[in-house]
Amino acid sequence: MNQTTRIAESTRMEAVLHMALELGASEWKLGFGVEAGRKASQRTVVAGDLNGLMLEIARAKHRLGVPESARVVSCYEAGRDGFWLHRFLLSEGVDNVVMDSSSIEVNRRHRRAKTDGVDLEKLLSLLIRYERGEKKLFGVAHAPTPEQEDERHLARELESLKQERTAHTNRIKGLLASVGARVKLGKDFLKQLDEIKQWNGEGLQASLRERLRREGERLALLESQIAEVERFRRKAQVGATEKVLRLQRLKGIGENSAWLFVVEFFGWRQFRNRREVASLAGLVPMPYQSGDTVNHEQGISKAGNWRVRCMAIEIAWAWLRFQPQSRLSLWFQERFGPASRRCRRVGIVALARKLLIALWRYLDYGVIPEGAALKTK
Numbered sequence: 129m130n131q132t133t134r135i136a137e138s139t140r141m142e143a144v145l146h147m148a149l150e151l152g153a154s155e156w157k158l159g160f161g162v163e164a165g166r167k168a169s170q171r172t173v174v175a176g177d178l179n180g181l182m183l184e185i186a187r188a189k190h191r192l193g194v195p196e197s198a199r200v201v202s203c204y205e206a207g208r209d210g211f212w213l214h215r216f217l218l219s220e221g222v223d224n225v226v227m228d229s230s231s232i233e234v235n236r237r238h239r240r241a242k243t244d245g246v247d248l249e250k251l252l253s254l255l256i257r258y259e260r261g262e263k264k265l266f267g268v269a270h271a272p273t274p275e276q277e278d279e280r281h282l283a284r285e286l287e288s289l290k291q292e293r294t295a296h297t298n299r300i301k302g303l304l305a306s307v308g309a310r311v312k313l314g315k316d317f318l319k320q321l322d323e324i325k326q327w328n329g330e331g332l333q334a335s336l337r338e339r340l341r342r343e344g345e346r347l348a349l350l351e352s353q354i355a356e357v358e359r360f361r362r363k364a365q366v367g368a369t370e371k372v373l374r375l376q377r378l379k380g381i382g383e384n385s386a387w388l389f390v391v392e393f394f395g396w397r398q399f400r401n402r403r404e405v406a407s408l409a410g411l412v413p414m415p416y417q418s419g420d421t422v423n424h425e426q427g428i429s430k431a432g433n434w435r436v437r438c439m440a441i442e443i444a445w446a447w448l449r450f451q452p453q454s455r456l457s458l459w460f461q462e463r464f465g466p467a468s469r470r471c472r473r474v475g476i477v478a479l480a481r482k483l484l485i486a487l488w489r490y491l492d493y494g495v496i497p498e499g500a501a502l503k504t505k
Contacts, residue, residue: 144259145194147185147222148251149204150244151175151213159248160188164256168249178216185222203255205229211271225258227251228267230431276396282361283388287435289354296347303340307332318344361387371395371491378490379501380450385443393436393484394491402485408432409440411481428477440480447483454499456482 143162150157156175159168169188173180189196200222204213206229217224232254234240254265272280297313304311308327311317321341324332332340371394375386399405406412410432417423430437448457456479464475486497496502 143194143198145185145189145192145198145200146252146255146259147188147200147202148248148255149202149213150248150251151204151207151209152244156181157244157248158184158188159252160184160192161252161256162192162194164253164260168252170245170248182220199223201225201255201259203227203251203258205232205251206269211269211277214271215274225255226269226271227254228269231267233265270397272396276391279391279395282357282364283384283391284435286354286357286361286384287388289350289357293347293350293354296343296350300340300343300347303336303343307336313347315348318348374491375487377502378451378497379503380446381443385439388435388439389487392433394488399488399492402488405485405488406481409437409481409484410434411437411440411477411484436484437480440484441476444476444480444483447479451497451500453501454497456486456497456499458499 146161148159148168150159152175154175156173156177158171158173158181160171161168169191171184171188173184185200186196188194189198202217202222202224203226204224205227211226214224214226232250258265300313300317304324309324309332311320311324318341321337321344322331326332331337371390372383372386375381375389376383381389393408397408399408403412407429410428410430412429414426414429415423416426447454448460451457459482460475460479464472467475483497486495486500489495490497
């Protein structure tokens with residue numbers, strides 16, 4: 129038996145059914161294939177119809193001549209549907225990967241065709257190549273466990289509530305400023321609403337007063353919900369609590385930032401090196417060099433978790449204030465202290481990257497950032 133025959137028989141014995149999913153709000157498009165270079169066999173099921181999905185997989189095996197016992201490999205893009213479908217497919221014996229949408233290669237022409245069918249063909253082609261060993265075609269989103277995913281809701285809800293509070297506060301201030309009134313917002317805002325005077329000493333017009341009353345009631349509701357979420361977070365018995373408390377021991381890191389860092393980043397992800405930490409936060413530099421073009425930096429990648437990236441930059445400024453004798457702060461002052469404001473803003477991003485790496489080493493290996501001070505209480 130020659131080598132070609134052995135390869136052909138091995139391929140037949142190890143037949144794999146590949147499936148790509150294009151998830152929509154009302155329907156899911158499925159693309160099936162066995163080998164590269166062939167047009168995908170496409171089918172459509174109602175969104176969320178899991179029985180229909182598994183039935184189409186069985187039909188595809190029969191239609192494409194794949195044994196019923198053959199392995200099924202699938203993929204879909206990370207998006208609104210999250211990871212529940214990923215968990216379902218794994219429970220049914222399907223090897224699924226969740227693709228990072230922003231990492232998928234695309235045609236660079238100015239105009240290109242884009243339909244669900246075209247996207248499905250592309251995903252299926254990438255999946256087949258990925259299965260054959262080309263592991264750098266796209267990024268794979270790491271799926272948290274249901275418990276780890278649930279832990280993120282507190283931090284995200286609190287963030288959303290505070291954004292809404294800011295919007296209502298700014299709207300109230302803007303409405304008052306439009307009639308020349310200046311009032312300090314507080315718990316008694318609704319009580320003193322009738323006493324607010326316009327620029328000419330007259331009271332507020334009826335419609336404006338009623339609008340401000342409703343805005344004030346919504347603001348008061350948000351304040352109470354924020355306090356409720358914060359109380360619940362303090363009492364929550366979650367796996368991330370121990371790491372949150374360890375982070376809070378460092379000066380410059382408070383409760384909100386510690387919770388966000390842990391539940392979004394350090395609590396459930398396994399980093400192998402510092403490059404993975406910086407990459408997931410989108411804080412890695414993006415150089416540009418082509419032929420004789422002068423090399424230049426395009427800035428940071430801004431990929432990965434934007435919440436962690438924003439918080440890391442905010443905490444980097446706090447680190448300079450509360451940890452002035454740490455090695456990271458001294459490095460920043462030596463490198464960017466005498467520089468312009470623009471250079472300092474660039475430097476704080478570099479400090480944020482170094483700080484995230486230092487916090488990872490602190491949580492995973494117990495290495496306190498050099499020169500960092502711990503809180504006394």
